[in-house]
Amino acid sequence: MxxxxxxxxxxxxxxxxxxxxxxxxxxxxxxxxxxxxxxxxxxxxxxxxxxxxxxxxxxxxxxxxxxxxxxxxxxxxxxxxxxxxxxxxxxxxxxxxxxxxxxxxxxxxxxxxxxxxxxxxxxxxxxxxxxxxxxxxxxxPVNYKKDGAWQPIETDLIPDSNVGDSTNVFQSLVRPRNMPFMKPKYYTVKANDWQARFAPSNHKNGMVRVKDSGGQIGFKPIDANKVNPVITADKKGNQTVHYYNLWDGVDVEYMVLSDQVKENIIINNKDSVRSVNFKLIGASVTPNKDGSSKINSPLDADYGITPLTLSLNNSGMQADSSMLKQSYKNGVLNISIDDKYVDTADKSFFPMTIDPGVYRNNTRNGGDHINFPNDNLSCSSSRCGYMYAGALRAKPGNxxxxxxxxxxxxxxxxxxxxxxxxxxxxxxxxxxxxxxxxxxxxxxxxxxxxxxxxxxxxxxxxxxxxxxxxxxxxxxxxxxxxxxxxxxxx
Structure with a gap:
């Protein structure tokens, strides 16, 4: 695959x-x-x-x-x-x-x-x-406008110098911050006209925050373990933010791109938590017919949440996503996977990865892609963010x-x-x-x-x-x- x-x-x-x-x-x-x-x-x-x-x-x-x-x-x-x-x-x-x-x-x-x-x-x-x-x-996007001139976007994550979200430069000096002699706990994007920010899971303004010139929104995990972000990079320098065991048996990871924050919720085994909740801070969500959601917020640009997809270990992305559910009620975003599906899954399919994400609208002008498995189904670019070519095992023998x-x-x-x-x-x-x-x-x-x-x-x-x-x-x-x-x- x-x-x-x-x-x-x-x-x-x-x-x-x-x-x-x-x-x-x-x-x-x-x-x-x-x-x-x-x-x-x-x-x-x-x-x-x-x-x-x-x-x-x-x-x-x-x-x-x-x-x-x-x-x-x-x-x-x-x-x-x-x-x-x-x-x-x-x-x-x-x-x-x-x-x-x-x-x-x-x-x-x-x-x-x-x-x-x-x-x-x-x-x-x-x-x-x-x-x-x-x-x-x-x-x-590869460039963003700063002080009237186009500058290269840099999605590298660096220590966040204003972890308390202070608007006063003097107050920010006395609020909690990354200490130079300690491993950073707070990160932000290096250079873009919007920033993804990462903090410990119990941060009051959200573990993950999205900020631009219009304001900021946050996603705070509910009933989660206290976890600090860990940054890794592959051989090409692409960074991933890890929250290991954020819920029991569940890891959550993020990749920051120029126009979106890609999220993976990883179900490690059959004993893992199957339903997770995030409190939205400074925003609400309106579901769309295609399974995505619109984020209602003070942010300058339009943001949304992608439809859910499921990928299995040794099998890749599944065309069928009926076992997944995403809902929003009373300020809480819920993402879950069907209990029966997890209980009856072959052990070789773990870890399972649920893939939602926050994206910025109007960053794709005119192009498109569609994925086709050989079962008369299709997967549009709004649900399948990647293209696929080759073979995968949907289940043993299939x-x-x-x-x-x-x-x-x-x-x-x-x-x-x-x-x-x-x-x-x-x-x-x-x-x-x-x-x-x-x-x-x-x-x-x-x-x-x-x-x-x-x-x-x-x-x-x-x-x-x-x-x-x-x-x-x-x-x-x-x-x-x-x-x-x-x-x-x-």
């Missing part, structure tokens, strides 16, 4: 010497924690012709706008039996050389580095030494195969002066087994498990994967099809 997350869109474009300084406005294409796309393009000079094929004036594509495709239902087991490993791999196109001047030599040689004046919440632009520029468009469809807007290529040269899909591993995996990508002809059309690429990986999807997007652009989805399987 291959669990995927994170991403960006990168555009590299060549500014010809004759029109150096010509500016082009690119739209915001973002998606929350899905995958990474690298689009390499160039701007066709208005004074010269280019050898690349531009989109035709007559469009013949049938799916011209981003949105849902036709949904079909077939026997997925028959589809699995017909799958075959493609016998070729697309080769990357070399686009690093600058087009020469009349004497055959490059006419521009610039210092490489980021052009900070071109930053915004989702984008970075880099100057290349050969005169071209690379624009990276991320699926989640296996599921997963595929994921992903859509990223590429409206930029409607402009005939912008031609796509190379597109790379980068998938960052978020979980699953450590064994090597084949990962494949296809054009999704519809939105269902068997919907694989034009082949893109494959990669064998033990960690992250890179896949060449140039032909899929080039063919779509040539046909006037700007709503293509990719289908990923493993």
């Amino acid at each position: 291959y669990q995927l997350f994170t991403g960006l869109l990168s555009f590299a474009y060549d500014i010809p010497p004759a029109v150096f300084g010509f500016t082009k406005s690119f739209i915001n294409n973002t998606q929350r924690l899905i995958a990474l796309f690298l689009f390499t393009v160039f701007l066709a000079s208005i004074f010269t012709t280019t050898a690349s094929a531009l989109p035709p004036d007559t469009f013949v594509g049938q799916n011209r706008e981003p949105g849902p495709l036709n949904v079909i239902k077939v026997n997925p087991n028959e589809v699995l039996a017909k799958d075959a490993q493609p016998d070729h791999v697309n080769k990357p196109i070399n686009v690093s050389e600058q087009r020469p001047g009349p004497d055959g030599k490059p006419v521009i040689k610039l210092k490489a580095g980021e052009i900070t004046a071109k930053r915004d919440a989702f984008n970075k632009v880099f100057q290349n030494a050969d005169g071209s520029q690379t624009k990276k468009q991320y699926f989640a 296996w599921f195969w997963w595929r994921s469809a992903i859509r990223v807007p590429y409206e930029i290529f409607r402009d005939h002066n912008v031609a796509l040269l190379y597109a790379n899909l980068h998938l960052q591993r978020a979980g699953g087994t450590s064994a090597g995996k084949w990962i494949d990508v296809y054009y999704a002809t519809c939105l269902d498990f068997p919907c694989r059309g034009e082949y893109g690429d494959h990669d064998f990986t033990y960690d992250d994967a890179d896949l060449n999807v140039t032909n899929i997007y080039q063919h779509g652009i040539q046909q006037g099809d700007f709503g293509r989805w990719l289908m990923i399987n493993g």
